[in-house]
Every structure is written in structure tokens, then in C-alpha cells.
Amino acid sequence: MSGPKAKEHTFQRIKTIILDKINRQEWKPGDRIPGEEALAAEFQCARMTVHRAMRELSDMGIIERKRRAGTRVALRQRRPASIEIPRVDIEVIKLGYQYRYQLLTREIIVPTLQQQTMLALDPNKEALHIRCIHYANDAPWQLEERWINLNTVPNAANQSFEDSSPSNWMLENTPWTNAEHIISAINADSHHADLLQINERDALMSIQRKTWHEDTLLTQAHLVHPGRLYQLSASPSLG
Amino acid sequence: MSGPKAKEHTFQRIKTIILDKINRQEWKPGDRIPGEEALAAEFQCARMTVHRAMRELSDMGIIERKRRAGTRVALRQRRPASIEIPRVDIEVIKLGYQYRYQLLTREIIVPTLQQQTMLALDPNKEALHIRCIHYANDAPWQLEERWINLNTVPNAANQSFEDSSPSNWMLENTPWTNAEHIISAINADSHHADLLQINERDALMSIQRKTWHEDTLLTQAHLVHPGRLYQLSASPSLG
DNA sequence: AAGTGGTCTAGACCACGGG
DNA sequence: CCGTGGTCTAGACCACTTC
Numbered sequence: 001m002s003g004p005k006a007k008e009h010t011f012q013r014i015k016t017i018i019l020d021k022i023n024r025q026e027w028k029p030g031d032r033i034p035g036e037e038a039l040a041a042e043f044q045c046a047r048m049t050v051h052r053a054m055r056e057l058s059d060m061g062i063i064e065r066k067r068r069a070g071t072r073v074a075l076r077q078r079r080p081a082s083i084e085i086p087r088v089d090i091e092v093i094k095l096g097y098q099y100r101y102q103l104l105t106r107e108i109i110v111p112t113l114q115q116q117t118m119l120a121l122d123p124n125k126e127a128l129h130i131r132c133i134h135y136a137n138d139a140p141w142q143l144e145e146r147w148i149n150l151n152t153v154p155n156a157a158n159q160s161f162e163d164s165s166p167s168n169w170m171l172e173n174t175p176w177t178n179a180e181h182i183i184s185a186i187n188a189d190s191h192h193a194d195l196l197q198i199n200e201r202d203a204l205m206s207i208q209r210k211t212w213h214e215d216t217l218l219t220q221a222h223l224v225h226p227g228r229l230y231q232l233s234a235s236p237s238l239g
Numbered sequence: 240m241s242g243p244k245a246k247e248h249t250f251q252r253i254k255t256i257i258l259d260k261i262n263r264q265e266w267k268p269g270d271r272i273p274g275e276e277a278l279a280a281e282f283q284c285a286r287m288t289v290h291r292a293m294r295e296l297s298d299m300g301i302i303e304r305k306r307r308a309g310t311r312v313a314l315r316q317r318r319p320a321s322i323e324i325p326r327v328d329i330e331v332i333k334l335g336y337q338y339r340y341q342l343l344t345r346e347i348i349v350p351t352l353q354q355q356t357m358l359a360l361d362p363n364k365e366a367l368h369i370r371c372i373h374y375a376n377d378a379p380w381q382l383e384e385r386w387i388n389l390n391t392v393p394n395a396a397n398q399s400f401e402d403s404s405p406s407n408w409m410l411e412n413t414p415w416t417n418a419e420h421i422i423s424a425i426n427a428d429s430h431h432a433d434l435l436q437i438n439e440r441d442a443l444m445s446i447q448r449k450t451w452h453e454d455t456l457l458t459q460a461h462l463v464h465p466g467r468l469y470q471l472s473a474s475p476s477l478g
Numbered sequence: 479a480a481g482t483g484g485t486c487t488a489g490a491c492c493a494c495g496g497g
Numbered sequence: 498c499c500g501t502g503g504t505c506t507a508g509a510c511c512a513c514t515t516c
Contacts, residue, residue: 308513
């Protein structure tokens with residue numbers, strides 16, 4: 001019973017072979033590797049097919065390519081990793097817990113000067129400020145504090161956010177083009193301790209997310225998780 | 240003074256146009272997008288060129304493609320972000336601090352049973368255990384605790400690690416094929432407080448990294464940063 | 479069964495940048 | 498300069514999956 005011979009694509013086969021040579025140190029960092037035409041001849045395929053394989057290896061950071069100079073095994077092995085920051089409700093359910101959402105406060109106010117500069121909001125303009133908690137099996141999972149720019153997302157003013165969380169609403173109703181995350185570890189203050197039902201000074205994982213459409217800020221969120229419960233995992237984005 | 244007309248590649252132009260239509264909600268999530276042949280006719284180019292553009296959009300998670308069913312704007316917008324876990328010495332220098340490294344302990348011992356299972360090390364086999372600190376301007380920046388599998392990385396036994404850190408040595412001398420990172424927030428214990436010159440219970444950012452070559456574990460590292468000083472940033476991997 | 483995307487080819491011209 | 502990679506073409510056949 002030999003397994004069904006899944007036909008491997010030529011470009012994938014070439015990738016695997018090149019990767020293998022690099023991993024076995026047959027080609028060491030800095031070494032020049034044969035050009036596309038030579039490889040195409042060796043693998044009996046079109047140059048485009050080799051090119052596809054090499055481009056993907058280049059995207060992975062395994063090799064470095066320069067015109068005229070040719071292709072070399074990358075010297076400095078990067079550690080780029082892909083991290084998925086998931087929708088909080090989906091994540092909680094996927095872990096087998098029951099998800100619940102609670103709105104704490106919702107107000108349309110003028111941010112303080114400090115917040116204006118931090119959030120890149122217009123001075124003296126009102127913005128929507130929301131605080132809410134996401135629960136997993138009635139245990140606080142994430143505290144969310146969010147500012148929404150009413151200039152760019154005016155519809156948000158009509159939403160009560162009593163039943164559905166602003167993060168989901170934003171994701172589903174507002175197209176965005178860019179986002180930035182800052183991940184850090186902080187100590188819980190008395191406020192955090194109260195809301196998240198933990199002790200003061202407990203370690204918290206903090207995620208600050210800013211979301212833009214083109215060049216205009218849509219929303220800024222500060223997401224805080226109890227450190228004991230929460231972890232992010234990152235793995236290399238492989239080809 | 241119109242800028243120099245940098246020639247934009249056709250596939251890139253197509254990507255931009257499609258992305259723009261999606262961002263402008265002209266094509267909404269779930270909508271079907273014209274097929275490759277239709278787009279090729281519209282853009283007056285070969286189908287392969289359209290395919291390249293669409294494949295990259297698909298890799299970005301913007302669209303979803305299925306044979307026969309066609310291409311649709313992705314319903315569930317993913318938030319994959321790219322995070323770079325840098326070499327500690329390079330990062331410290333890049334921030335403008337002076338880098339210093341100090342070895343604390345280095346011993347070849349048999350891991351405890353708990354460590355054996357955690358590290359996937361062979362039972363009753365010796366492994367190299369290292370503890371060291373990385374400083375930025377004489378302030379502790381990162382505490383590193385590392386196990387190295389001597390079956391797969393025998394050369395490590397000959398390294399003193401007194402002058403250069405094991406993480407750099409591993410990166411430069413040992414090819415690896417896969418890695419996994421777990422990021423969490425923890426409270427400092429008395430040990431941490433002592434070594435990192437902080438207070439007990441201060442928040443720490445913990446990064447646990449396992450590195451493999453094919454299916455064999457090479458090394459496992461626990462990297463701990465004072466939370467006040469350290470933050471990771473993640474941004475979408477754009478095309 | 480038929481329409482869609484996925485791969486591949488054998489050429490071509492172009493752009494970059496090291497020799 | 499000129500070798501190398503980068504893109505593009507106009508076709509072809511194949512694989513998948515829904516109609």
C-alpha cells in the first residue's frame with residue numbers, strides 16, 4: 001500500500017531541494033548558488049519555474065538575490081515570525097469556553113490633550129470612548145478600552161455597543177488598510193485588578209492596536225489580558 | 240515638477256486597483272470578483288500576470304479563491320502580523336545603548352524529569368544548561384536561560400560562552416529549519432528581581448523559543464525582559 | 479460536465495548593478 | 498559593459514469542485 005503519489009509541483013520540488021542543500025550545509029551562508037538558467041537546465045524545466053521557486057525562497061529570507069551578482073545563501077538568518085491576533089470572541093470559543101461580553105462605559109467626549117496627541121485625534125473634536133470586558137466562562141478574559149475617530153467612522157455614533165463588541169463591529173463594518181500592534185507586559189493597577197478580578201500588580205499582557213484607512217486613524221484600542229491566562233504564539237511564516 | 244515616473248509593474252498595478260476597489264467597498268466581503276480571463280482582458284495583459292496579482296492578494300488573506308467557484312473578497316478579515324524577534328545584541332546597539340554580556344552559569348547536566356518532557360530531551364542524557372544576562376548600558380536587558388541538546392549540537396560542548404552569547408553562537412553556527420515562540424506576561428520572582436535589578440512581582444515579558452532542525456530539537460531558550468523596558472511591535476505583512 | 483483557478487513552457491525584452 | 502534576475506506573453510494542459 002504505497003500512498004497515493006500526490007503530484008508535487010515542479011517549483012515546490014525545486015524549493016525543497018534547494019532548502020535541503022542549504023540545511024545540509026552543502027551550500028553555506030554567503031555561498032553563491034547557480035543561476036536560474038543553470039538550474040532550469042538541471043531540473044529540466046522553464047526558467048520561470050525556477051524563478052518562482054527562488055522568489056519564494058527569497059521572500060522567506062533564505063536566499064538573497066541581486067541582479068548581475070547572482071543568488072547567495074542569506075548571511076544573516078532572520079527570525080521573522082507570524083503572529084495572529086485573533087478576534088477575541090472566536091478565540092474564547094475555540095478554547096472551549098463560553099463567551100460573554102459586557103459594556104462598561106460608552107461616551108462621546110473630547111479627549112484630553114495627552115490622548116489627542118497619543119491618538120492622533122483632532123484637537124477639541126469629540127471622539128467615541130468605549131470600555132468593555134470580554135469574559136471566558138464568566139472569568140474576565142480581556143479588558144478593552146477603545147477610542148473611535150468619529151470623523152472617519154461617523155456610523156459608530158449610532159451604535160450602542162451593548163450587545164456586540166466594538167472590535168467586532170469595526171472589523172465587520174469598517175474597511176482598514178493598515179494596523180500596528182505594540183505588545184508589552186505591565187503590572188495591574190487597582191483599576192485593572194478590580195475589573196479583571198485579579199490582584200494588584202499581577203502581570204498583564206498589553207496589546208495596543210492602531211488601525212488606519214490609508215493615512216487616517218480609524219480607531220485605537222488598548223487590550224489587556226491577565227498574564228496567567230493568555231499567551232501569544234508566533235511561528236515562522238513558511239512557504 | 241512631476242516626480243520621475245517609476246514604471247509600475249503590471250501585476251503590481253492590478254494588485255493596487257483590486258485592493259482599492261475592496262477598500263472602497265465597491266467589492267464587499269463575500270462578493271465575487273471577475274475571473275482571471277476577464278481581468279486579463281480588462282487590463283490588456285496575459286492571464287499569468289493577473290494570476291500573479293491575485294495569488295499575492297490571496298496570500299495576504301484579502302481574497303479567497305476556489306476552482307470552479309471563482310474568487311471572492313474574503314469574509315473573515317485576518318489579522319496576521321509579522322513580528323521580528325531580533326538578535327539581542329543588535330537590538331540593544333540599535334537603540335543606542337552599550338551592549339554587554341555576562342555568563343552566569345554553564346553546566347552539562349542531566350535535566351530533571353519535568354525538564355526532559357518539557358524540552359523533549361532524551362531521558363537520562365546530559366544536556367548543556369546555560370544562564371546569562373544581556374545588558375544595555377549596564378542595566379539588565381534580558382535574562383536568558385537555555386538548554387542545548389548535545390546529541391544534535393555536539394559542538395556546543397566545546398564552547399565556553401564566556402565572551403559570546405549562546406544565542407548568537409547558535410544562530411551563526413547551527414542551521415535550523417523551524418522555530419516556535421510563546422510570548423506571555425509573568426510576575427518576577429525573587430530570583431528574577433535579583434538578577435534583573437527590579438522589584439519582585441514586577442511585570443516581565445517572557446519569550447520561550449524552541450528551535451528545531453527537521454524533527455529534532457536543537458535548543459530551548461527562555462528569554463525574560465523587564466516589562467517597563469521592552470516591547471514588541473507587530474505590523475501586517477503587506478505585499 | 480464544464481468552468482474556474484493552478485501550473486508550466488519557451489520564448490522575449492527590460493532593469494539593475496557589479497566587473 | 499553585459500550577465501543576472503525581474504517581468505511579461507500567449508499559449509497549453511491539468512486539477513479541482515460546484516453546478
